[in-house]
Amino acid sequence: MSITAGSLYRDTGNFLRHQLVTIVLMSLLTSFITVLIGHALTPGADQLSMLTDGSRGSGTSLLEMVQNMSPDQQRILLRASAAGTFASLVGNTLLLGGMLTLIPMVSAGQRVSALRAIGTSAASLPRLLLLVFIMTLVVQLGFMVLVVPGVLLAVVLALAPIVLSAEKVGIFASMRLSMRLVWGHLKLVAPAVALWLLAKIVVLLLASSLTVLPANVASVVLNALSNLISAIMIIYLYRLYMLLR
Template sequence: MSITASSLYRDTGNFFRHQLITIVLMALLTSFITMLIGKALTLGVDDIQILGEGAADSASGLMEMIRNMSPEQQQVLLHASAADTFASLVGNVLLLGGTLSLIPLASSGSGQRISALRAIGASAPRLPALLLVTILMTVLIQLSFMVLVVPGVLLAVTLALSPIILMTEKVRVIAAMRASMRLGWSQMKLIAPAVILWIVAKLVVVLASSLLPDVASVVLNALGNLVSAILIIYLSRLYMLLR
């Protein structure tokens, strides 16, 4: 039986609709966790004042501002960037693990509603491996995007199945990434549109959330997490059919 995009979209929509409450709560929870970790690790009042001085004295453009910063200001900026990246990674991994655990739990036929905390807790044994594969994927894709956009998109598409293979087959990280690249290349027509749409949606969310206060930012990031959850469900359904 051939796999079509329309059947995948329909299956994804049905699962999302039946598990809507759990997925929405998980998206909000992981967004809130991301904000808390970012706040705990991010700048204090003195650091913000240091950066503010640099921004006020700078000419124009981000690179010009960074060049005009003192070593202390550059260190503060690096700390802020690292804290934001780490917080996003943790939130993304929790969402990824929770969604991938929710799918088999909800499909087991028990008839009970799965809570967001239970889904995330069920993924706990595989969270370190998921964190590692997420870091490797992020580094490789970001480096590819720095070279050219097309290689970055191709790498994002071919590596998209790595977390699903890691969770489903219980294999090592590198083995999961290799298997994902083979499958991703062979199923480019089914994976590429979904991944590209996800990239665009996440970029819009990131740009918009940077302009909003904390509460609104949490809600907007939760919407971005919902988009990520839909992509995870879509890719999980595809991999299940490919198996």
């Protein structure tokens, strides 16, 4: 049986429609956890946020802003950057683990809540966290070289978390298997990954229109929207993987 993008989009839409409330709640929950971890690991972030907002208002560039900071403020900025990266990794891993648990359980006819899906995935979260970290590092290195290698790496590694969860193989074995599977079906994976990356960029651009909301609330909303986009992508890729198997 041939696999078409149209059938995958329909299957994804059907699953999303039937599990919309659960997926939205999971997106909000993981977004809240991400923002909470980032805030907890960055004491003094409120002061730094006021400083950066004032610098934007005065037209100061980012480099000038950093140069004008005191050593303490520079340390807070570095800590905030590291905390934000770690919080994002944890949030993405929780969302990924929850979705990779939710999809097969729902397909088996079970009723699953967002909390139960994330809780059930707890045993696989450490390996998923390490895989997400390695994938993020590799893709970011690809983007640092040129944009095209970064996009290509994001495409060929897209199925790695699903392989890791479904096949119970090692981290690097799942990455190798993902490359082999995706390379033979680039026409099905590459457009979906490109749309996902484009949607993520649009969400980042929306940040400037949410200045009326408190910073933490805006962060939760934007992260939740980004998580929802990622959840849709996970459904699409999981369905593709099941058909390839």
